Amino acid sequence: MAWFLNFYRCERCAQAWTDEWSCICDDECPHCGARDMSPSRSEDLTELILSNEDCFVVLRSADDAEDEPSYEELGRFSSRAKAEEFLAASDPI
Structure with a gap:
């Protein structure tokens, strides 16, 4: 399943926060409670x-x-380039 780190800034109090979730979604400000804040x-x-x-x-x-996210290991590689090649060649999610 897709997994994202979303970055937010509240339109009401200007506080910033992050939240990880399986989608890019609106969130509630943990500082002032303002709702429906979209990620920047x-x-x-x-x-x-x-x-x-x-x-x-x-x-x-x-x-x-x-x-x-419950990450699963797909492989180990001797270089970052080989790992990137593997991901580029693997099936999309």
Whole structure:
């Protein structure tokens, strides 16, 4: 399932916050309670490449993820370039 880090700034109190969710969605300001704040931007966290000592690990959010991404490891690669090639060649989510 897709997974996003959404960035918000409240139109009422100008406070900023982030929230991770399975979609790019409106949120309630945790500071003043203003509703229906749309994200100013979002980062797609569905697929990640993490550096792990001597390799690069490719992770993908599980199809059944709901309240958290539940990442599954897809592979380990000797370079970031090889990990990126793997993701480019793999089936879209």
